[in-house]
Amino acid sequence: MSAGFFLLTITLGFGQFIESGKIVYERKTNLLKIPNLPPFLKQIAEEKKYNVDEFVLTFNENGSVFVPKAAMTNNPADMLSTKNTVYSNHVTKDRMTMLDMMGNKIFIQDTVNKISWTMTDNTRKLAGYECRMAIYRKNDSTNLYAWYAEELVPSVGPETFSGLPGTILGLATEDGGVVYFAKSVEFTKVEDSAFKYDTGKTKVYTKQGFADEITRQMGNTPMAKGMIAGFFRWY
Numbered sequence: 001m002s003a004g005f006f007l008l009t010i011t012l013g014f015g016q017f018i019e020s021g022k023i024v025y026e027r028k029t030n031l032l033k034i035p036n037l038p039p040f041l042k043q044i045a046e047e048k049k050y051n052v053d054e055f056v057l058t059f060n061e062n063g064s065v066f067v068p069k070a071a072m073t074n075n076p077a078d079m080l081s082t083k084n085t086v087y088s089n090h091v092t093k094d095r096m097t098m099l100d101m102m103g104n105k106i107f108i109q110d111t112v113n114k115i116s117w118t119m120t121d122n123t124r125k126l127a128g129y130e131c132r133m134a135i136y137r138k139n140d141s142t143n144l145y146a147w148y149a150e151e152l153v154p155s156v157g158p159e160t161f162s163g164l165p166g167t168i169l170g171l172a173t174e175d176g177g178v179v180y181f182a183k184s185v186e187f188t189k190v191e192d193s194a195f196k197y198d199t200g201k202t203k204v205y206t207k208q209g210f211a212d213e214i215t216r217q218m219g220n221t222p223m224a225k226g227m228i229a230g231f232f233r234w235y
Contacts, residue, residue, distance in 0.1 A: 019153045020060035020190040023127070023169070024069075024183045027053045027158070029081040033177035036226050037080075044076050051081045054183075057158060059167070063195035064088045064156045072100040082230060086160055087197050088112055095160065096197060096204075099231060107204045115163045117146070126169040127182040134164055143174040152185070178233075207232060 029052075031045035054069040068083040085098040090112075099106040115136050122133040124147055131147035138144055146161065147170035157168025158180045169182035205213065211228045218224035 017151055017153050018185075018187050021058075021152075021188050022186045022190075023057045023059075023167070025055045025057065025158050025180050026183050027055060027081075028179045029053075030177045031077075031080050033175055034080060034230075036222060036229075038223050038226070041076070041080060045080055048077045048080075051077060053081065053083065055158060055180075057156065058190055058194050059154050059156045060190040060192070060194075061090065061154055062192050063090050064154065065195050065197075066158060068100070072102055074102060078102075082233070084159065087195055088156070088160075088162070089195070090154065090156075096199075097160070098197070105202060106210065107199045107202055108207055108210055109204050110207055112162060113160050115161065117164055123147075124170070127185050129169060129185065131169055132166075145172050145174070146170065 028050055030050060031048055034045060037045060055066055056069060057064060057066045059065075064086075065088075066084075066086040068085065070083075072078050072083050079102075083100050085100070087096040087098075089095070093112045095110045095112050097108045097110065099108065117134040117136055120133045120135065124131055124133070126147055126149070129149035129151055131149050134146050134148065136144040136146065144161075146157065146164060146168045148157070148164040148166040148168045150166040152167035152169075154167055155162045155164055157164070158171055161168055161171060169185070171180040172178070211232070214224050214228055218227070
């Protein structure tokens with residue numbers, strides 16, 4: 001048997017393991033399941049019902065960046081779902097999240113989440129890949145379900161989620177309030193320069209520092225609490 005034939009057999013038999021590429025996700029947010037909305041936003045949620053957004057995750061073995069395909073607009077409905085950009089360094093475990101507040105960029109420095117996943121034997125196919133399901137119990141009332149593809153080697157996923165033995169192609173809250181599913185996976189060489197960012201002279205906050213800033217400006221009001229919960233939903 002020739003070496004070339006042997007390698008082809010291995011590839012066909014075990015699949016192609018991908019270490020870098022781009023994934024397009026669609027996120028569907030059920031606006032009617034967002035709790036504690038002020039009256040004017042609750043009315044918008046009841047009229048709109050859903051927000052549908054697309055994001056692109058670019059990754060390699062050293063890092064990743066998760067970005068929205070469209071910027072935040074002045075449409076009040078955009079206030080009901082975030083469009084964060086997340087830079088993750090897989091080597092140092094550092095993370096920078098850029099919040100888009102109607103065109104204003106807020107940078108928050110943090111570390112990559114350490115998530116205690118519970119593995120299951122359930123599977124489903126997403127974007128052409130057979131994915132296994134894992135569960136994250138975020139708190140007493142919230143379970144998150146993730147589907148990851150072992151053929152995609154980096155432990156990455158949408159928003160701030162990672163920590164599984166493969167790339168997360170699907171993510172959903174238990175009540176279906178927010179659902180991410182990969183629409184496409186593209187194998188391409190990605191350089192580390194794709195994960196560089198420049199905060200310029202913009203102030204960089206910690207998570208707690210930014211929460212304190214919102215409280216300082218808006219007081220300890222239900223709207224301020226709702227904003228903080230919305231911004232840090234995936235932390």
